[in-house]
Amino acid sequence: MTAGVCRAVAIGGGTGLPRVLRCLVSAGMEPTAIVTMADDGGSSGELRRTLGMLPPGDVRNCLAALAPEGSDLAAVFQYRFERGEGLAGHALGNLIIAALAEIEGGFAEAVDEAARLLGITGAVVPSTLADVRLEAVDAHGQRIEGQARAAVSEGPLARVELVPAAPEANPRALDAIASADFVVIGPGSLFTSVIPNLLVAGVRDALAVTTATVIYVCNVANQRGETAGMDAADHVQALVDHGMDGVIDVALVHEPGAGPGPSGEAEMAPGFSPVAFGAPQRERIAALGPRVVGAPMVDPADPLHHDPAALGRALQEVWGCPSPRR
Amino acid sequence: MTAGVCRAVAIGGGTGLPRVLRCLVSAGMEPTAIVTMADDGGSSGELRRTLGMLPPGDVRNCLAALAPEGSDLAAVFQYRFERGEGLAGHALGNLIIAALAEIEGGFAEAVDEAARLLGITGAVVPSTLADVRLEAVDAHGQRIEGQARAAVSEGPLARVELVPAAPEANPRALDAIASADFVVIGPGSLFTSVIPNLLVAGVRDALAVTTATVIYVCNVANQRGETAGMDAADHVQALVDHGMDGVIDVALVHEPGAGPGPSGEAEMAPGFSPVAFGAPQRERIAALGPRVVGAPMVDPADPLHHDPAALGRALQEVWGCPSPRR
Numbered sequence: 001m002t003a004g005v006c007r008a009v010a011i012g013g014g015t016g017l018p019r020v021l022r023c024l025v026s027a028g029m030e031p032t033a034i035v036t037m038a039d040d041g042g043s044s045g046e047l048r049r050t051l052g053m054l055p056p057g058d059v060r061n062c063l064a065a066l067a068p069e070g071s072d073l074a075a076v077f078q079y080r081f082e083r084g085e086g087l088a089g090h091a092l093g094n095l096i097i098a099a100l101a102e103i104e105g106g107f108a109e110a111v112d113e114a115a116r117l118l119g120i121t122g123a124v125v126p127s128t129l130a131d132v133r134l135e136a137v138d139a140h141g142q143r144i145e146g147q148a149r150a151a152v153s154e155g156p157l158a159r160v161e162l163v164p165a166a167p168e169a170n171p172r173a174l175d176a177i178a179s180a181d182f183v184v185i186g187p188g189s190l191f192t193s194v195i196p197n198l199l200v201a202g203v204r205d206a207l208a209v210t211t212a213t214v215i216y217v218c219n220v221a222n223q224r225g226e227t228a229g230m231d232a233a234d235h236v237q238a239l240v241d242h243g244m245d246g247v248i249d250v251a252l253v254h255e256p257g258a259g260p261g262p263s264g265e266a267e268m269a270p271g272f273s274p275v276a277f278g279a280p281q282r283e284r285i286a287a288l289g290p291r292v293v294g295a296p297m298v299d300p301a302d303p304l305h306h307d308p309a310a311l312g313r314a315l316q317e318v319w320g321c322p323s324p325r326r
Numbered sequence: 327m328t329a330g331v332c333r334a335v336a337i338g339g340g341t342g343l344p345r346v347l348r349c350l351v352s353a354g355m356e357p358t359a360i361v362t363m364a365d366d367g368g369s370s371g372e373l374r375r376t377l378g379m380l381p382p383g384d385v386r387n388c389l390a391a392l393a394p395e396g397s398d399l400a401a402v403f404q405y406r407f408e409r410g411e412g413l414a415g416h417a418l419g420n421l422i423i424a425a426l427a428e429i430e431g432g433f434a435e436a437v438d439e440a441a442r443l444l445g446i447t448g449a450v451v452p453s454t455l456a457d458v459r460l461e462a463v464d465a466h467g468q469r470i471e472g473q474a475r476a477a478v479s480e481g482p483l484a485r486v487e488l489v490p491a492a493p494e495a496n497p498r499a500l501d502a503i504a505s506a507d508f509v510v511i512g513p514g515s516l517f518t519s520v521i522p523n524l525l526v527a528g529v530r531d532a533l534a535v536t537t538a539t540v541i542y543v544c545n546v547a548n549q550r551g552e553t554a555g556m557d558a559a560d561h562v563q564a565l566v567d568h569g570m571d572g573v574i575d576v577a578l579v580h581e582p583g584a585g586p587g588p589s590g591e592a593e594m595a596p597g598f599s600p601v602a603f604g605a606p607q608r609e610r611i612a613a614l615g616p617r618v619v620g621a622p623m624v625d626p627a628d629p630l631h632h633d634p635a636a637l638g639r640a641l642q643e644v645w646g647c648p649s650p651r652r
Contacts, residue, residue, distance in 0.1 A: 050410045073443055079425040084376045086412005092425045099405040099418045117399055 006319055009034060009180040009212070011127070011197050013058040016188025018065035019305065020217065021122070023312040024184070025066060030122040032176040033062040034203070037126050038134040038162065038196035041148025043080070043090045047098055054107040054131065056097035058193070059124055063111070064093070066120035073118055108170070125176060127197040130167030134196055136160045151192040153225045159241060160191045162199045169202025177203070180212035182319045185248070187217045187306060190227050190235055195242045204243040213249045215318055216290065217311070220254040220297065221272045221304040231276035233284035240288050248290040250318050253277045254306070255294030272304050293318055332645055335360060335506040335538070337453070337523050339384040342514025344391035345631065346543065347448070349638040350510070351392060356448040358502040359388040360529070363452050364460040364488065364522035367474025369406070369416045373424055380433040380457065382423035384519070385450055389437070390419070392446035399444055434496070451502060453523040456493030460522055462486045477518040479551045485567065486517045488525045495528025503529070506538040508645045511574070513545045513632060516553050516561055521568045530569040539575045541644055542616065543637065546580040546623065547598045547630040557602035559610035566614050574616040576644050579603045580632070581620030598630050619644055 008029040010020045013036035024031040035058045040048055044055035060077055067074035077093030093114070100110035111124055136150035136157045137143055144150045150157060177183060186194045198204050207214055216239060218232045227235070232253045239248060255277055277294065285292045295314040299307035334355040336346045339362035350357040361384045366374060370381035386403055393400035403419030419440070426436035437450055462476035462483045463469055470476045476483060503509060512520045524530050533540055542565060544558045553561070558579045565574060581603055603620065611618045621640040625633035 047410070050413070072439065075429060076422060076425055076443070079429055081421075081425070082428075084373070084412075084424075086410075087376070087421070087424075092421060095407075095413070095418060095421060096402060098410075098413075099402055099407070102408075103401060103405055113398065117402070 006181040007176075007179055007212075008032070008182050008184065008319075009176050010184045011194070011203075012036070012186055012188040013039065013193035013196070014188045015061065016186060016193060016219075017058065018061045019308060020184055020187065020311065021062060021065040023308050023315060025121050026308070027312050027316055031066075032123045032125055032180070033066070034125050034127050034173045034176065034197055035059050035062055036193055036196040037128055037130070038132055038147045038192070040133060040146050041151070043094045045148060046090070047094055051098055053098055053101055054126065054129065056094040056107075056110075057091065059111050059126065060091060060093040060097060060114075062124045063114055063118055063120055066115075066122050066124065067118040068121075071118060077114075077118070108172075123172075123176070125172045126170050127173050127203050128167040128200045129170055130164070132162045132164065132167045132196075134160055134192065135163055136191060147192050147196070151189060151223075151226060155225065156228045156230060157191040157226055159238075160195055160199070162196065167200055169200045169206070173200075174202055174206045177206040177210050177212065180210060182315075183207065183210065183212045183214045184315065185214065185216045185239070185244075187219045189223065190219065190230075190238055192226060195239070198239070198242055198244060204247075207244070207247045213319060214247055215250045215252055215315065216244075216248045217306070217315075218251060218253045218277075219275055220306055222275055223272060227275075231281050233281040233288075235275065236285045236288050236290065246289055250293055251285050251290040252293050252295065252297075252314055252318060253281075253285075254297045256298075257294065257296045274298075274303070332507040333502075333505055333538075334358070334508050334510065334645075335502050336510045337520070337529075338362070338512055338514040339365065339519035339522070340514045341387065342512060342519060342545075343384065344387045345634060346510055346513065346637065347388060347391040349634050349641060351447050352634070353638050353642055357392070358449045358451055358506070359392070360451050360453050360499045360502065360523055361385050361388055362519055362522040363454055363456070364458055364473045364518070366459060366472050367477070369420045371474060372416070373420055377424055379424055379427055380452065380455065382420040382433075382436075383417065385437050385452065386417060386419040386423060386440075388450045389440055389444055389446055392441075392448050392450065393444040394447075397444060403440075403444070434498075449498075449502070451498045452496050453499050453529050454493040454526045455496050456490070458488045458490065458493045458522075460486055460518065461489055462517060473518050473522070477515060477549075477552060481551065482554045482556060483517040483552055485564075486521055486525070488522065493526055495526045495532070499526075500528055500532045503532040503536050503538065506536060509533065509536065509538045509540045510543060510641065511540065511565070511570075512543045515549065516545065516556075516564055518552060521565070524565070524568055524570060530573075533570070533573045539645060540573055541576045541578055541641065542570075542574045543632070543641075544577060544579045544603075545601055546632055548601055549598060553601075555599075557607050559607040559614070561601065562611045562614050562616065572615055576619055577611050577616040578619050578621065578623075578640055578644060579607075579611075580623045582624075583620065583622045600624075600629070
């Protein structure tokens with residue numbers, strides 16, 4: 001670990017990864033985001049089908065999160081058309097990344113150029129540049145094809161896999177993991193945003209051998225379907241089941257404690273419930289290997305998500321290195 | 327006229343206006359482009375219909391022309407989708423301007439914000455912010471509705487008008503004309519890019535009273551249809567017929583002279599022919615009022631257009647003020 005600046009990597013996708021990136025930037029880091037390429041819903045899915053490109057949406061959200069605060073160009077990237085034949089539903093940044101992929105001759109080059117145009121802090125790196133799809137199997141053994149469909153499954157998911165099963169890892173993702181001081185996995189949709197990155201064998205292997213401290217940030221709330229009824233230990237178990245056995249050093253879990261937080265399901269939106277965590281879960285997680293750190297981290301105003309400042313403080317305690325000067 | 331820097335305004339649209347803007351920037355000016363809003367073809371027309379916005383295409387081309395040389399963001403603006411349902415044919419910059427119009431709450435605000443993002447030299451100003459359409463009458467008295475259809479008419483056009491007939495002028499266009507040292511009208515499609523600006527009564531009146539030297543740059547080639555068979559004097563006559571009587575100080579016309587240039591129609595693309603200019607035309611233009619300046623300006627490699635350097639030199643001789651330091 002370098003004296004002043006921690007080299008931080010965050011792995012995930014969806015809306016969870018941009019949130020953790022903002023925490024890391026607030027703490028003075030220049031994080032590298034490693035982003036899932038399994039998204040096939042919404043504007044990204046439409047562009048995959050119609051332009052044959054990799055899904056830009058998760059990348060776009062990470063770029064916007066790492067753009068300078070108040071960036072006008074980031075607002076342009078995040079604008080979503082509400083009207084217009086063929087335009088409605090598309091995020092403009094997705095179209096810009098699509099154009100850059102043609103101009104620059106590749107998706108990775110497009111992401112780099114978008115990062116440059118936006119003047120981001122850190123880097124955004126797809127976990128693979130292969131055209132991968134997600135397949136899920138739910139708790140009843142039923143197969144679900146596609147990330148978007150898996151994300152809205154009725155019952156909890158049991159496992160996911162990539163098709164094709166062995167996509168080549170993006171070398172830049174592997175370099176970032178190898179030279180990181182800390183790797184943050186999650187929070188975010190466990191099976192449809194987080195684990196798809198870990199199914200890329202090269203990424204999994206790089207995590208297994210890195211000297212970085214690997215921290216799993218457990219979700220504070222369960223989504224309807226995908227992780228319904230799963231407690232904190234079930235989340236860690238799912239990671240272990242998907243190749244993370246012996247890889248995670250620390251599991252950082254929301255623990256109501258003295259801090260603010262929802263007291264129970266009543267405060268959650270319908271279809272969502274807190275991820276249960278207590279002594280039994282702590283014991284089960286520890287038995288799986290990771291050191292368990294509990295901290296009050298839920299956002300009282302938005303109990304489905306972490307409070308960014310609280311998550312930032314908790315992460316900083318775990319990683320233990322001083323906040324670099326901005 | 328200020329001692330060092332000429333305040334230059336260029337009026338037009340299509341592909342002619344961006345060319346003259348680059349000449350002016352090359353000469354060290356910070357020009358204000360006054361741009362027609364009558365375009366209703368292609369990507370712009372599609373966005374007018376589907377989003378109910380003003381046409382962004384001509385504005386976009388001017389913004390790109392005034393962006394720093396080699397600007398990556400300008401390349402993004404000028405990218406045109408070749409594929410994709412609902413995307414094919416759209417220039418990305420048009421979509422960005424559409425998004426900015428929603429974000430910023432208006433078309434003029436969107437153009438300003440795009441100008442800021444691109445870091446342009448000078449300014450781009452629509453001649454009106456009213457939702458105007460062009461109607462043309464050809465030499466046979468036949469009525470043609472819409473700019474795009476008029477631009478591909480079979481016979482030469484006789485006159486054009488705006489619907490509604492009396493749109494309010496954009497105050498910023500009037501201010502620019504009032505405080506200009508020089509106003510350059512054209513080159514560009516006479517009836518479908520240049521004159522639509524002059525049909526805005528406020529713009530016409532501002533040109534009539536400005537102390538600026540008003541220079542009309544006559545096209546070097548006729549387009550099939552729109553101006554078929556029209557000589558240089560016919561071009562000036564058309565301007566006079568559309569409210570420019572007594573307004574144009576100088577008519578700058580390509581005159582083969584000693585310089586390079588096409589010797590005749592043989593070197594033109596099919597459907598295009600040089601705009602005739604000789605002693606009779608010179609006399610007829612002078613009789614209409616303007617001082618006539620002939621100079622070799624055609625681009626030998628592209629005889630449909632002015633050579634930018636030659637046009638720049640000719641303009642500089644006409645405006646007579648020293649090139650400011652860059």
